Amino acid sequence: MAKELDFLTKRSEDYSKWYNELVVKADLAEQADVRGCMVIKPYGYAIWEKMQRVLDDKFKETGVQNAYFPLLIPKSFLSREAEHVEGFAKECAVVTHYRLKTNETHDGVVVDPTARLDEELIIRPTSETIIWNTFKNWIHSYRDLPLLVNQWCNVMRWEMRTRLFLRTSEFLWQEGHTAHATREEAENRAQQMLKVYADFAEKYMAVPVVQGVKSETERFAGALDTYTIEAMMQDGKALQSGTSHFLGQNFGKAFEVQFLNKENKPEYAWATSWGVSTRLMGALIMTHSDDNGLVLPPALAPIQVVIVPIYKNQEQLDQVDAAIAPIVEQLNGFGISVKYDNADNKRPGFKFADYELKGVPVRLVLGARDLENGTVEVMRRDTLEKESRSLEGIAEYVKNLLDDIQENIFRKAKEYRDAHIYECENYEEFKERVKDGGFFLCHWDGTAETEARIKEETQATIRCVPFGVEQTPGIDMVSGKPSVARVLIARSY
């Protein structure tokens, strides 16, 4: 017990430190030997792959197809849309040369100054520009629309300060880009994809989210509207977990993507883009984990059930192996992923702690005692409750238990979040309380001045104008001016 702190510091002590330690110790990822970059380890990547698979299926259900566009974007493309450049210019990595040569002392390489590119290439921070430059060639008629493409890729944003999964210089994501013949169709698509994200977050990640629309200052560079899902982490901070943008005709015009409509008249195409990234991994970790480590939702856990044998000698192990084989088979039959860990170089206690750290939803333990009684010990990760059960019908029981855990961790997260959403009318009170985290529903006069003042004085930002909240007019708590709606304000990652 005294050693516990060596394995993971307590959540309450320093949430940031705890998070970082957990990511490393649960074998999800680590800091790379490259500025601001991350190595995603096999276990972490397995979770990301499961997320990808589910999301990809959902996209395809809505008619989206996958494609791939270049990593490098000519500098001139980026400057075509004025707001877009301004938003990203400060964090772009630039390729200026295409050759190295050995240095004078022949013990290293230097950039060959004669190999300078005429036009610099930008490592994509997002792909609107290069994709719309391509769409120009693909779209000529209203019959070519809607055009619905998605790409899974990496992007690079040279952030000043980085944190594993939450903000890294390079990150993995999907970016969907669609072109439409009408404004209405594009707006609908942007909202439709937000719903897909929200559904994924709640049903699969078991992370409750607030859906809404961003204020003008928080909008994506080049968008007319940015829709967002905001999740609450265990320290009460908000995490923007996915965004969907209605881009109007900004990119259509910037890249001259015109089509002839039914009346044979030229029109600019309407655009959306939408993305979620490996930041979702951060949301997953910061929503459910406890002092024993990760808690994974069964729907995304690479290992859903781990089985640990207890034995004193080879003979006993053989007996346990024989008893466990049919259980594994039955569980696999239900489509459940099982790991039977009979490695003999780790003691059972180590395995228990290790699989808890890694968030495996259900653990079965079977030893000589169980063999005599025809029982097995079942532990659920979300509550850490243990019980001894008959081997009879154990596979069905575990199957139901996984569903139960999925529901339970969502309910717990939702209860926690709902208990930390407050309506607030008084700015002094707000300033005091927002330090401790939580989501605040407050009236806002809609001005950027008020928004900026709140941010400067409290470090909290307007996360969104939430959907699905009954809105009544009121008074802005800062300016005292009239307000038509409450907005969601919180400190964020």
Added chain:
RNA sequence: CGGGGUGUAGCGCAGUUGGUAGCGCACCUGGUUUGGGACCAGGUGGUCGCCCGUUCGAGUCGGGUCACCCCGACCA
């Protein structure tokens, strides 16, 4: 870019007045263990970030330089 800090074994750190390079974890070997992160014994592993200087002698003192981390402005 502003403020603060750190560079010594794979990781975390100690190193006194300048005098043969240390500890814990991890790793390897052997044995005993195995129902909640095992124990004992032995062992492997280092251009002390880099350069220059002072000195008989530098991890330690001086100058320079590089890298990384933390706090602010930026952000999926």
